[in-house]
Amino acid sequence: MGHIREEVKVIESGANDFKLLEFSVGEIRQGINILKIYKIIKYCPADIRPIFNSESSIAGILNIENTIISIIDLHEVFQLKNKANNSSSIIITEFNQEFFGFVVDDIVAVHKISWKNLRPINDSCPSDLFVSVATINGKEILLTDFETVVEKVSPGILRLPREDLSIETDTTSRRKCTKIICADDSKVIRLKLKYIFDHNHFDNVTIVADGQDALDLVIKQNSSDNPTDHFTFMITDIEMPKMNGLTLCREIKNRYPHIPVLILSSLVSEQLLIRVKEVNADAAVSKNNLHQLLDEIDKLLLLQEKQKKLSQSGHLKFDRPTM
Structure with missing residues (x-):
């Protein structure tokens, strides 16, 4: 299979649905949003170069088109008895500008x-590496939290921005006065x-x-x-159970533009x-x-x-930043 992102030229699904790739690891039926996939290739252990003294879940590294890809074996991550074989595949995706392949x-x-068919994971789930569950054709499919898998296998690899010690006073003041909901x-990621x-x-x-929890909390607060109770800024993921981020954004903008x-x-x-x-969001940032x-x-x-100063002066003009 070629580059998934190049093949999906248009997002055909509406704001309330998406395409889910179902795959299996042992007896576990799992899923991933197809737009998160960079490529799917056949599993060939001879092409994977082992890394000395690495964590057991890391099968090694693979060089594809001069790109180094860390290969993570989900059989090892989930501590399954069965192992990858000649019919297995590797799902390649990207986090923090690094590529990872997952053996399935x-x-x-x-x-x-x-999106409404996604349900939150409950306490009976055997692992904290899933974020939600969907029932399709009578079968439960667990959506895998690949960011958490990567962090579990290689802690700290999803690097964080350092504290900026040279930040301006006005910027610090705006940050301190802002009430954010994420x-x-x-x-x-949380x-x-x-x-x-x-x-x-x-x-x-x-x-x-x-x-849904975010929307309910904003409406309540x-x-x-008391204006100090009000949320003044929102950050949202897209792929979430109960209510996806695009629908959430539309609801927030309709109520609190x-x-x-x-x-x-x-x-x-x-x-x-x-x-x-389309949903009037103000910006988008990649994880x-x-x-x-x-x-x-x-x-x-x-x-x-x-905008607040213009409003107070009677010259309200709303300019949304370009993306």
């Missing part, structure tokens, strides 16, 4: 499903967002795991008579930017480049401050 058994099918179903905010002068941040919404996605493509504009996150937040906070 069967590539089963591609399904078009609604929604992301990946545990490792932890990394918390780290970024804790170390960069953001004093009032709430992080939740799905879009922003109904308060003054709240900047920043989309955080594993893949920021031309097609995604079209969708982002592969969290270093850009603070810059985009600061740009939107500065614009928000200017």
